[in-house]
Amino acid sequence: MGYRRGYYRKDGTYVQGHFANNRSKFSNKNNGCLLLILIxxxxxxxxxxxxxxxxxxxxxxxxxxxSRAEAQSAFENNKDCYKNLDADGDGIACENLK
Incomplete structure (x- = not known):
């Protein structure tokens, strides 16, 4: 809310100053917070x-x-999912298995 100064209309009549709510619900003061929340x-x-x-x-x-052969087969079919089977990254899965 703010005080609106008095003014003259085009027809010459004077409108006395008064308090007026000239802000909308979504005023510019809260746009930063709203933008941050959306991001x-x-x-x-x-x-x-x-x-x-x-x-x-x-x-x-x-x-x-x-067996290592079974683990290697699964690793080669889907290397993204079974990347934990190749600990050292040399392309051989489960080297500790026989």
């Missing part, structure tokens, strides 16, 4: 979507396979 919501939704793509991978380690 935060967008950022968290992007993060939650990117994490959900990895959840489709099975969580298996070398103890879940009977």
């Amino acid at each position: 935060l919501i967008a950022f968290t939704s992007i993060i939650s979507c990117s994490d959900s793509s990895e959840s489709n991978c099975p969580t298996k380690n070398c103890d879940d396979f009977k």
Whole structure:
């Protein structure tokens, strides 16, 4: 709210000054906070979507396979999901198995 000064209309009559609510519901004072909240919501939704793509991978380690050949076959079929089977990064999965 603010005080509105008196003024003259075009027809020459005077309008006395008075208090007037000249701000809308969404005034410019709160736009910074609103923008920050919207950015935060967008950022968290992007993060939650990117994490959900990895959840489709099975969580298996070398103890879940009977032989190195079986682990190597699973690793070669999907290297993104089974990257934990190759600890040293040389392309050979579960080197401790026989």
